[in-house]
Amino acid sequence: MSTYLPPLKDMRFVLNELAGMERVAQLPGCEEATPDVVEAILDEAAKFAAGVLAPLNHSGDREGAHFDAQLADKAVTMPAGFKAAYWQFVDTGWNALPGNPEYGGQGLPKLVSAAVQEMWKAANMAFSLCPMLTLGAADALERFGTEVQKQSYLANMVSGKWTGTMNLTEPQAGSDLAAIRARAVPVGDGTYRIFGQKIFITYGEHDFTENIVHLVLARTPDAPEGVKGISLFVVPKFLVNADGSLGARNDVQCVSLEHKLGIHASPTCVMSYGEAGGALGTLVGQENEGLKLMFVMMNTARFAVGMEGLALAERATQQAVSYARDRVQGRAVEGSAASVAIIHHPDVRRMLMLMRCKVEAMRALAYTVAAAHDAAACHADAGERARNQVFVDLMIPVVKGWCTETGVEVASLAVQVHGGMGYMEETGVAQLLRDARITTIYEGTTGIQANDLIGRKIARDGGAAIRVLIAQMRGVQGDAQSCAAIAARLGAGIDALERAVDYIVAKYATEVRTVALGAVPFLHLLGIVSGGWLMARAALAAQVQIAAGDVDPFYPAKIITAQFFAEHVLVAADGLADEVIAGGGSGLALGEAQF
């Protein structure tokens, strides 16, 4: 059976040596994140993740969330143990960890909460979606809500006493929110009546809490068509009285659950608004600005999904290593008297190294972006804030797109390491693949991330932001001459990246369809070269420790892993650049009817 132990050693290394925890803790507002506090949080979170959440992952998948229309007010029953775990999570204060101190949160830097998030996601992704959605909704209310809305909802959402949801998707409006049809009719007293159906609503209903706070995109009667006519409303399951007590049941119902490939313990609801006269809601922000508000929160949501890719890959790697050590099968290829554990077989070793080096590269990337987010939000110097924000904006589609695609790949490798047992659901590793498979789709598919990357993040500023990053990468390449194998591959990877960037910048304005055909290969290219850059930094940091006399085998292992990344992952860079530059000749030539 699958277990999970948070990889505290690598987490600390990445936090301290690559992401600059020390600098983050000196930012205005982040001072509470002292080394002692961070240590204590990581240790306790690790215990909770491994001891409480991880053991429910497989049983939650097998049992799933269940829908029963007869249970009008709690139509969704969560799998055994989930409700108790939720309240243990809330009572221990974990839900409030990343929240605003004004509403009871602990307001820790994103860098610290990212490491903690990784643990929840790896331990139990289906469970982790609930606090993730709640904090996303709370974030929206905090930034854009009225004082009354904040007083009504925020403290209970930050603590976790109530949960939150995001209601965007409708059957005809998935990636394209312009097609939203849900209606919001003004009552005349400042409130609205909401009508319509929403699909794919994560934790739209459950039996954890007495109230659920829905954020809903809908159109007012006079709204313009398309994306400029969408407004955001807060619609609680139970109305909230002025004194904070619960009032009447609102006209919103979960009418069914989806039957999904994975994340079975996360209820994915079809929500119906206004079947009995209209669900009462109030406007968040300005009318017709709903999409703008969503965009503001997009970086947070996309970062969080990217972390899911990393987290599932970490757990899959742990499970594969454990199986490969235990499973004895076949003689050694070089000859052996007896059968050997399969970790000894070179191809199993290759798969484990591939998984390992990708996990470490993803962690390095995600935490580096989290640290930049903290600097963008808190740095005393406006120029530093702006510089960091540009880096965050550039890299968010890479964290989301590359880490999720890589997460699926790593989970699939974990199945492969298990051989026939990997295909049996009892082993639990197939669940990781099924769970991971949603991550490249929701919060914007990989294609949408890649289009955002080449359009808004590369072409729009003529490549300025990415050239700053490339210069940083070149610096590391220069520093890494002591690791010749790594420096050479990193140099070739950066060359390929520059070639692709030049092409995109030159052609985007005039041949957008052609350039867009190479968007996803470019996203992969930037992902692996960024990974190579940070793994080279990791190798250099390890060399420093070794030179200082540290004999921990962690450091030589880090150098070997960085070299493997260069020799087995970075080597794909040139081929990816070729794909980008191949252009649209063959890709766009067929008529639609010819398929």
Add this chain to the structure above:
Amino acid sequence: MSTYLPPLKDMRFVLNELAGMERVAQLPGCEEATPDVVEAILDEAAKFAAGVLAPLNHSGDREGAHFDAQLADKAVTMPAGFKAAYWQFVDTGWNALPGNPEYGGQGLPKLVSAAVQEMWKAANMAFSLCPMLTLGAADALERFGTEVQKQSYLANMVSGKWTGTMNLTEPQAGSDLAAIRARAVPVGDGTYRIFGQKIFITYGEHDFTENIVHLVLARTPDAPEGVKGISLFVVPKFLVNADGSLGARNDVQCVSLEHKLGIHASPTCVMSYGEAGGALGTLVGQENEGLKLMFVMMNTARFAVGMEGLALAERATQQAVSYARDRVQGRAVEGSAASVAIIHHPDVRRMLMLMRCKVEAMRALAYTVAAAHDAAACHADAGERARNQVFVDLMIPVVKGWCTETGVEVASLAVQVHGGMGYMEETGVAQLLRDARITTIYEGTTGIQANDLIGRKIARDGGAAIRVLIAQMRGVQGDAQSCAAIAARLGAGIDALERAVDYIVAKYATEVRTVALGAVPFLHLLGIVSGGWLMARAALAAQVQIAAGDVDPFYPAKIITAQFFAEHVLVAADGLADEVIAGGGSGLALGEAQF
């Protein structure tokens, strides 16, 4: 809901223009495969696949096979509609199509039956496993059985009146059959009593037929240890009397079904032999030669599983194209007044082209190998037979390994094209991914294929066989100068392949672990370069048709697809060769405890 229409046009093109159907039909013993006969078979098989088997694919997955220990003699109930479909399949004569005419089969060339097999597998992979296993077992009995065994079983197995199974795996003996423990104790009258447990037995029990013929690997009391002490036995569910009627129920039981990631309608059984005194069986071939017999049948089984990768990829591509045409979502990237079907979006187009070109390349490869198999079996000239057999032996691990890895990738792309709907099981596309995921594991994992490839097929003859293939590829590269983009990429791909072959041949004897670390990257490299070679041949054949005045848009589309393969798949060749040649420095350096 997923549908499937056999791609008869591309099948015919590959049969005739690439695999040489005409030459195959002139081989001694293959003369019945006239153009009319082949046409009629393909048309009728297409109707049966699309009309009878394909509609049961999704319902079979949802319902699954069920086990009930109370139903002693038919402990496994198949999903609704499967039994009726099976008998329609048998009664129409489809089961007998590839069988030996001596026992009621039609004895068609493998090239024709490969195309038909592709249809069954794409229409309903879980169903198709039953006739595949039956014919594999019949093949073994035909080659190695006694006259009595042949008379007892073969006619009923070829017709499909009875089914067959292969019982190899035990909990401690998966990839490594040396570890088999099942026992066979001689009774003294020429029969044996079999004892032991076998796992992962496909169609080990079901409600289709009155009898099931199990082929079982077991050890006799004095057998040497390891692979040299394994014998093969035939153990029927019901004993067969001398007059062909059914006798006593044998001491073999299905004791449970596995809960798997996919192929839910295919019962994967735990079989128990000898719980009540021993299951009666008779020896097939010589004592202690069981593994040798299995090896003889390995090419057939591995080819068949490779075809599953192709077949599922074809169906996944059809479903993705259909969804991409119907689903309207988002404006065009170059601007559009209204929303467009997603097939218009460049990244969706890229995914569909990737799926399409890989499917066509896999089909070209698999059918080419099937035709070589026919020549190896039937050619009048011994040299031609030997030459073709060498090619078949070389390419079987590529058909098995590359087509299955690619099948999983294409099925996953089909999920991606569907966006959020792809994650919902009702859409049916996730099933294709779940079903495909076993193909890289059973009948020898990709790692095992790759080790076979670099060891027995490349290093053992010092690269002789593959250099013959490379020379053929060079010829096509030369002919393809009229398609400059294709010729250049093919040339670079062949260069990369040669580089990797030189390395393997030079180092295998002295650094086998290092070389084995690159085995799977090498398998992928040979897969894509072989695909590029055959797609170049396809483009040339299409040019000939166009030059001859044929205005069918199929031909220009084939050239475009071949170019896309060169520009988006073959471009990975150099990176793969780099991985092979990187060697084991970083891959083998970590101690097992360091993971």
